[in-house]
Amino acid sequence: MSPDHRSTRSLRLDLLDQQVLDGTERPVGRVDEIELEAGQDGTLAVTGFRLGGAALGRRVGGAVGHAMTGTCRRLADDEASPLLPIESLKDWSPRLTLHRALSELPEVAGLERWLGKHVVSRIPGGGDARV
């Protein structure tokens, strides 16, 4: 049917749930939600995406989903699963790579940051968390 190399990509299969790496190729999470906006000219565009349990919880749904969203909201000091604009994206082939490193993305992967700095890096041999 369609040739194997393509000009368009699928929102469901190529973007949603796709692995996201930071500027240093370090996995930081997955695309848990996608934001779209309709422009004046009627065309719909992807404007950004969200990483984090709060957004994921909404898509899982059911009691488990609500629990996930709830806990993430309580854990996050500011807004849980904040919106990352498309401009922060360096590359999408097939994994998403961000321009900036995790240390420059204060609102992303809070749990990783906290555990890395306060717990694991303190254990001898734990290494530097670079967060």
Next chain:
Amino acid sequence: MSTSKLFSFTLGTLSAIGGFIDIGDLVADALVGARFGLRLAWVTVLAVVGIMCYAEMSGRIAAVTKRPAFDLARSRLGPRYGLVALVGAFLVTGLLVMAELSGIAFSFQLLTDISYLFWVPVAGLVVALFLWALPFEILERIYGIVGLSMLVFVVAVWQLHPDWGHLWHSATTPSPTPGETWPIYAFLGITLVGAQMTPYEMFFFSSGGVEHGWGPRSFAEMRTNVIVGFPLGGLLAIAIQAVALVVFYPAGIQVEHITQTVLPVVVALGKVGLAFAAVGIFAATFGATMETLFATGYDIAQYFGWSYGKLQPPAQAARFTAVTASLLFVSVALALTTLNPIQVTIVAVVFSAMLLPLAFLPVLLVANDHVVMGQYRNGKLSNAIGVVTLGVSCLISVAAPVLLVYTRGGSG
């Protein structure tokens, strides 16, 4: 091929052997051998073929996409069913970590007569230190090579001077022994499938491939690991069944303990055999503890997209490290509740067999994804074996709970 390449090549393959026997095999194979002889050996053979097909597929996917098997579950099953697969894999593999840990403790007990419960925290500490300090290549080599001492079971078969005709007759009679019923025969067949076809091996195998930086050029090494490792694991499983048949079946002995699993080796080879068996069981269960522990950590990390594994210092995979450490701690605690690890193993193995479709389906789909795999997508053979294995695993996941209850866990 330069000698160092050849050396690492063979080491890679040898280390695969250590990882293919775990407590599930040690218990299930001995139990089945004592009761049905080799009449279920054909199940082990088919299970080896099935897991080889899916291990090769997930290894190929890992080499092409640089993403391990479980990574695909969420992208192909979606967040909700990916979560179901995750929770299922977590519970089953989590139980297995506890059983494997107890396996290490049993191997210490074999030579010291100090209760295995004393050894469980020691085993937990040893595993934690090894995992924390040593890089993977070294770990794989250690338990791989040491695991070779499991071959003592194969030697024991010869040493027992069995009536080969009887063994062959047993292996070619796919029906229950007199006085045994078909439901129990089927149930024990399912436990063999669960013991042999363990999804955590597929996840660990493919995640290891990603960490070793496999690319399409490493297909040869990957396939050698599969072609040598899994069948040898199957051979060991059948050897355990055979020695149990020769020594236990005539005496009407029912296998319930690891000490009974090694008894035929004692009969055949004496103290030397026993020492080898104890070391082999230690290596097998030690390797399996690490594999089940990391496979569980991988599953969770890959579902949420965290960094994982040992490529970076632990602090840079903090969530993965925290989850893995807490699972090890919980497993030690669970083992110390004196819950019988052999029963836990049988239950874990049966539930693992029930979850096979959730583990196999995403792999089979992605292996046929032209955009992802391009020219490396499945050929007719992989697809044929893959579909048959998936079909059988669906039947098993329906039949397993019914038979588990009907045969009262095989005691019936």
Next chain:
Amino acid sequence: MRGSDLLGLPVVDVSGAVLGPLRDLRIDGDERDGRLTVRWLVVGGREWAHRFGYIDGRTRGPWLLERLLRGSSDSAVAVAASAVAQWGPDQVLLSEPAGAAAVPVETAARTW
């Protein structure tokens, strides 16, 4: 609006006839210049068939699995994004009748 809310909404043509649920969006453009626009809507067909990549044509075979999971292949259609008058919040409204807008997914897939 959120992608997961959009997926699943009924796609309705100008005369009010429902083509089916919105299953996927084809995205065009280059992420480096920050412009990712939706070119096609993929409407109808079993959700699992979409999720496994059969409708999109990327996953082909194994034969038995595809027969089981794909369902009737003509159930999914593609609609050019330019034919959409309104995106959400509870339906996707087209500015043309279904006959004009909808194209079998196989033919559309050749160009995407």
Next chain:
Amino acid sequence: MTAALWYLVWPPRTQAGYTHQAQQTIGKFRSQVATARLWGRELDRDHTFLATASVGLDEMETDATNTLDQFAAYQPPAGQEPMRTEVTTLGDAVVTDLGELRIAARQGRTATVVRKAKRLGDLLDRIDTTTSDVSS
């Protein structure tokens, strides 16, 4: 789910059920005694460390005790009390003999273990006679 659990713990009510349970119990005793005798024989041939044999013997004694307690707990249907008595007295003998073996092993008295293990042959004969009694 509850139906399944009920089925699992449902004690035998019928005569056939009780007899089947008795046969199962005797089969377990045979397995435990045969294993203990094998450990004794291997100890005699210096094929095993005493530590390993005593672990094996201890496990067999514990299993025998559990098997006996479980069977004794079943309520025998009317008229099957003699069967219960026969199986439980056999069970007592098994638990006692295996206990003596485990104690000797733990005390390091290998010769005693070997001697007692040899005498388990008579116990196995007794198990055979009980098996035929129960099933006739």
